Amino acid sequence: MKNINSFYSLASVCVASLLLFSCSQAGGEQPGSEFMPDMAHSVAYEANYNTYYYNNTWGSEEEYEKMAGPRKPVNGTVARGHIPYAYKNLEQFRESSNESFTELQTKAAEVALKDATLVNSINPTNKEDLEKVLVHGKELYTVACAVCHGKKGDGNGSIYNAGNGPYSAAPANYLTDDLINASDARYYNAIMNGKGQMQSHADKLNEEERWKVIHYIRSLQADKKGLDYFEQMGATASKNLTLKEAFAKMMEENEKAVAASLETTTNANDSAATASPAQGKAMAVKLDNVLYSTGLAVLKQTSYQTLQELLEILNMYPSIKIEIGGHTDNIGQPNTNMQLSEDRARSVFNYLVSEGIAKDRLSFRGYGESSPIATNNSEAGRRQNRRTEVKIVK
Numbered sequence: 001m002k003n004i005n006s007f008y009s010l011a012s013v014c015v016a017s018l019l020l021f022s023c024s025q026a027g028g029e030q031p032g033s034e035f036m037p038d039m040a041h042s043v044a045y046e047a048n049y050n051t052y053y054y055n056n057t058w059g060s061e062e063e064y065e066k067m068a069g070p071r072k073p074v075n076g077t078v079a080r081g082h083i084p085y086a087y088k089n090l091e092q093f094r095e096s097s098n099e100s101f102t103e104l105q106t107k108a109a110e111v112a113l114k115d116a117t118l119v120n121s122i123n124p125t126n127k128e129d130l131e132k133v134l135v136h137g138k139e140l141y142t143v144a145c146a147v148c149h150g151k152k153g154d155g156n157g158s159i160y161n162a163g164n165g166p167y168s169a170a171p172a173n174y175l176t177d178d179l180i181n182a183s184d185a186r187y188y189n190a191i192m193n194g195k196g197q198m199q200s201h202a203d204k205l206n207e208e209e210r211w212k213v214i215h216y217i218r219s220l221q222a223d224k225k226g227l228d229y230f231e232q233m234g235a236t237a238s239k240n241l242t243l244k245e246a247f248a249k250m251m252e253e254n255e256k257a258v259a260a261s262l263e264t265t266t267n268a269n270d271s272a273a274t275a276s277p278a279q280g281k282a283m284a285v286k287l288d289n290v291l292y293s294t295g296l297a298v299l300k301q302t303s304y305q306t307l308q309e310l311l312e313i314l315n316m317y318p319s320i321k322i323e324i325g326g327h328t329d330n331i332g333q334p335n336t337n338m339q340l341s342e343d344r345a346r347s348v349f350n351y352l353v354s355e356g357i358a359k360d361r362l363s364f365r366g367y368g369e370s371s372p373i374a375t376n377n378s379e380a381g382r383r384q385n386r387r388t389e390v391k392i393v394k
């Protein structure tokens with residue numbers, strides 16, 4: 001009996017205080033409060049959309065409208081972490097925002113910011129890091145995009161609901177070929193500027209978050225196609241570079257690294273100078289079609305075309321030294337794989353020597369299964385991991 005009484009008195013105190021404190025007017029330094037305000041003013045339909053609420057006594061309708069929208073930074077200041085975005089909401093920029101800034105500049109003088117070839121600035125290099133990016137990307141996507149674009153990215157979110165929902169414009173379906181083949185820049189542009197009925201979401205996500213969401217959307221597309229997203233990322237990174245182009249690029253990176261390290265030595269007393277970021281990060285190039293008989297270090301016939309090209313490159317740049325690296329997948333014993341990868345790298349070394357390249361310009365090394373570039377859980381991934389690479393060591 002006593003318990004029931006105290007329950008009732010506690011409950012009535014709660015109800016009374018809820019009634020007393022749930023709604024209060026703003027004034028002085030108090031922002032005021034409203035009982036479950038988001039139920040009356042849902043932002044799910046449109047980012048920053050404001051429906052005037054007659055019970056609102058905080059200010060006039062115009063004032064409230066102003067308060068509901070995102071604020072511009074104070075004149076002359078730049079928000080911490082803000083990265084300027086040069087592309088206006090025009091069809092021509094949507095199509096071209098992955099072009100280099102120089103190209104854009106000739107198109108429109110009004111675009112006046114930085115060099116902005118837009119590529120995803122978050123590039124996880126192993127599966128675990130990618131997983132973290134995707135977990136966060138999914139959270140953000142679920143909050144900011146899924147009501148319209150759907151949990152699976154099929155454009156059928158809960159508020160559109162195949163045209164039966166309260167939101168009438170059809171959101172883009174990411175799983176169409178058009179959007180699968182679209183550049184990352186087009187996605188970024190959609191977030192920054194919105195498109196059609198979609199408003200800008202620039203103030204909903206910061207730079208890093210936008211790219212995470214884009215990674216997540218890309219992973220939905222890969223899932224749809226039954227592909228492994230991690231492998232897909234690797235595939236686009238080295239896309240369409242011929243061996244010669246790849247070498248030219250490596251030479252350029254090396255020159256940059258040398259220039260950077262020279263700068264570090266001359267500025268040795270300057271506390272701001274740190275070790276060159278390019279150091280220890282030598283880029284390696286995979287030799288396409290250099291293949292061996294299963295379990296052996298014997299080069300297959302298909303290998304010679306690429307090796308011929310490599311010979312030409314070595315003759316073209318007589319001062320460079322290269323390392324040939326052998327890699328395997330993770331099937332079998334690690335020790336055996338290490339040995340096999342070394343033997344395979346040695347086969348390439350021997351071939352290049354037999355074709356007249358000086359021994360002191362070449363070295364070889366077996367990496368075994370230690371540096372996969374794709375997953376070992378699928379045949380496609382293992383095929384990528386079994387590879388021979390070269391990198392410039394001097």
Ligand code: HEC
Nearest residue numbers: 045046144145148169170171172187190195196197198201
């Ligand atoms: C309120 C609903 C809504 C929300 C929320 C929303 N979008 Fe959209 N989005 C749309 C609509 C509608 C379109 C189709 C616009 C058109 O083609 O006219 C669209 C189109 C797009 C496109 C295609 C643009 C193009 O170039 O064709 C992309 C990419 C996109 N949205 C990304 C996102 C991302 C990322 C988010 C979350 C940060 C998001 N959207 C949130 C409604 C929404």
